[in-house]
Amino acid sequence: MDTQIKFDDTTLGFVFWYRNLNDAVTEVHQREDGEWYQAPISNAIDCITHYRIGRWLGPARWTTKDVLLYLGLKTEEAHFLPFKS
Numbered sequence: 265m266d267t268q269i270k271f272d273d274t275t276l277g278f279v280f281w282y283r284n285l286n287d288a289v290t291e292v293h294q295r296e297d298g299e300w301y302q303a304p305i306s307n308a309i310d311c312i313t314h315y316r317i318g319r320w321l322g323p324a325r326w327t328t329k330d331v332l333l334y335l336g337l338k339t340e341e342a343h344f345l346p347f348k349s
Contacts (some may be wrong), residue, residue: 276295
């Protein structure tokens with residue numbers, strides 16, 4: 265059984281990705297409970313939860329627009345299709 269996860273796989277709950285100030289590709293996802301998280305795509309995906317290991321970003325009441333505003337991103341800076349290296 266092949267359990268290898270490729271670098272460009274997206275996490276469960278993927279919403280968008282963007283390049284941060286260090287030019288690292290960062291993925292933003294929303295978990296089942298609605299909470300928002302972000303993580304560099306170089307971080308591992310947890311094999312049990314299928315979420316990329318990252319940091320809490322915002323509460324469940326936030327919309328995608330709220331997250332973009334919090335991150336200081338314009339809509340055109342966020343990529344809503346999975347990242348492909």
